[in-house]
Amino acid sequence: MQLLHVINSMSPLSGGTSQAIRNIIPNLESLNVKNDVVCLDAAGQDYGVRDNFNIYKIGKGKTSYQYSPVLVDWFQKKLQYYDVVVVHGIWQYANYGMYKAIKKIKKSQAKLPKVIIMPHGMLDPYFQKATDRKWKALRNEIVWRLTEKKAINAADAVFFTCEEELNLARTTFRGYKPKLAINVGIGIPNPPEETAEMRAAFKQLSPSVPNNYWLFLSRIHPKKGIDLLIAAYNNLCLKTRNIPDLVIAGPANSAYAEEMIAMARDNSKIHFIGMLSGKAKWGAFYGCQAYLLPSHQENFGIAIVEAMACKKPVLITKNINIWREIKADNCGWVLEELTVTAVEQQLQEIAALPVAKLKQKGVQAKQTFEDKFNVRNQSKIFVSTLNNIIKA
Template identity: 60%
Template sequence: MNPKNGGPSQGIRNINPHIRKLGIEVEVVCMDNCMDNYDVNDDFVIHKIGQGRSSYQYHPPLFDWLKENALNFDVLIVHGLWQYHNLAVYRTIKFLKKKSRIVPKVVIIPHGMLDPYFQKDSDRKWKALRNEIVWQLIEKKCINLADAILFTCQEELRLAATTFKGYHPKKTINIGYGIQTPPQNSQEFKTAFEQKCITIQGNKYWLFLSRIHEKKGVDLLINAYCKLAVNKSTIPDLVIAGPIASNYAQEMIAMASKNSKIHFLGMLQGAEKWGAFYNCEAYLLPSHQENFGIAIVEAMACKKPVVISKNVNIWKEVQAGNGGWILNELNEAEIYNVLLAISYLSETQIIQKGVAAYETFQTNFNVQDRATVLVKVLNQL
């Protein structure tokens, strides 16, 4: 549940308040250490079981906790695959059934982890082999035993069926995904962002806000932007916000070091983050794979148009709502051309595109509507 670990934890925080308003009690069990402090005020119970061993997060105390507590719940929702928590839930249900007890329903939300990208990407050959082995030994049984597999968009549901042999879930349902409406824009947000990014000096800017990871296409974005800046020096600056402790992030900082218009800020939260969104010209995420992209939708909810690739599973919804620009191919030339076209738009045209982005958010990604759908699905299991 640490916010630094990416989207699923934020997705849980987004939807839980609305589930609870519909009369559902929510508790979260996670494999964080009990002393971990996220600096987030959560208003639901979190059970921190402790960190597991290896990247698989093997941790038998989780199985013990589930055996003792699972019967307190009507439904167990498993977020994500490829780690021990999925097996622990599977073993718990098998254990309880042997005792002839009524067991809770189990639903799994893969969060894009059944996307074929992870098995086909040339840089993931060993990880793909590992996943194939784990699929045959564990995950296939977990998926096929669960009462339902829930997806965050229709494209994710479609792609999941193409990745592994033996994929035969009982039910697959697109429940959609959403975010809470951002806080209303204020001068406080702008000030907080400008204090974080002093070098921006009031300049217009495009925003990349996400994990700085190979998957996100940061290298393609930087190279395309640098070429464009040479040919058109008046383009907006580029702000890149995300954790910078990794080796890859440091490589990206070094790659961009000769361009004073590129600013790396580290991870933004709270007022700084909303200030970054509300004051940018457009949000950019040329990702090689993105199941949903919470930050994309947060930008749209702030009335900002987005630039995304067709590897982002919500690209069809964004395109249908005219909420941004879709990269037909993911390469430097395509990013260059799209950014060049955006740079010639008037302020009025950018604002109009941002309004369309906001309307797309309201129609497709409002978390209140998604919570209603989720609760209805759970009640029908």
């Protein structure tokens, strides 16, 4: 099978979708799927990582929408060589450009690939309802009516990363009528095995952190619920002494991060340690008692699943789209409400659990990762689903 991935940017700084592509391609290759990627990055852009697959960088489009007639021309010349095209993400021109190219190719009776669209959470109603996104929500409504609705409804299938994402997508916009909507899942690779070097690397960056701690590792952003977490933790510290410290790992070079640091200033049990990567990141995961992310919205949450893969139970919310899988397997805690009180009560319950119970939840978290979020297994489902669509 010849597969083309279409994405706006493959820069690691562009977010989790580019990493999802990097995660899945080696596993697809092992299943006899040949992969190429086309994106709107500059031809000479250096990502700082080595990729063992072909990336066509055709240059940036115009405006933030990335309007690019060059991309449509590229599609018209190249699509005949692929069996399947997967467009990753929506709300930018690549999706509508594919729609336009397919319409033009149909007129020439040339070979057409099957077209799959993966929104990667971008059809979540949260983005239309969040109070700080009114302008963007209006823009999306306009773009939906003009272009995205046509592209999505014309595609051979829309792929989702979990059941909750699939269900939520039905509720966001009028006129959403895909030919097929399928949950194919998504996954990450196995983490590296724990080593003493990992713990040492983490300890070197955070010498004041004791061995007993909870971990928040993510962007320090209002969407992540970190203000609620800090407020709840501060409250709990006033009532209970013997609770784990709270480690907050994430880039702290923003005005919002400075606000969060100020919220925690009087609590010596809260540690802001900056962004972690490599051995220090894995050392943080392996060393924590539990991973905490009380987010207002996540489609998948790579860090959540990384923690699970390291045998750590996770505290999340019903606004994170993999909550059903975590709740069903009892490998963490799912907040029904996202309030300071709700977070505090849940933290208090976690603090009261015996270490043996925490470890038991952690073992189940690892099993859930293997069963539902391991990229090796999810790649097999992905390829099987593509084959069924090609044969249909």
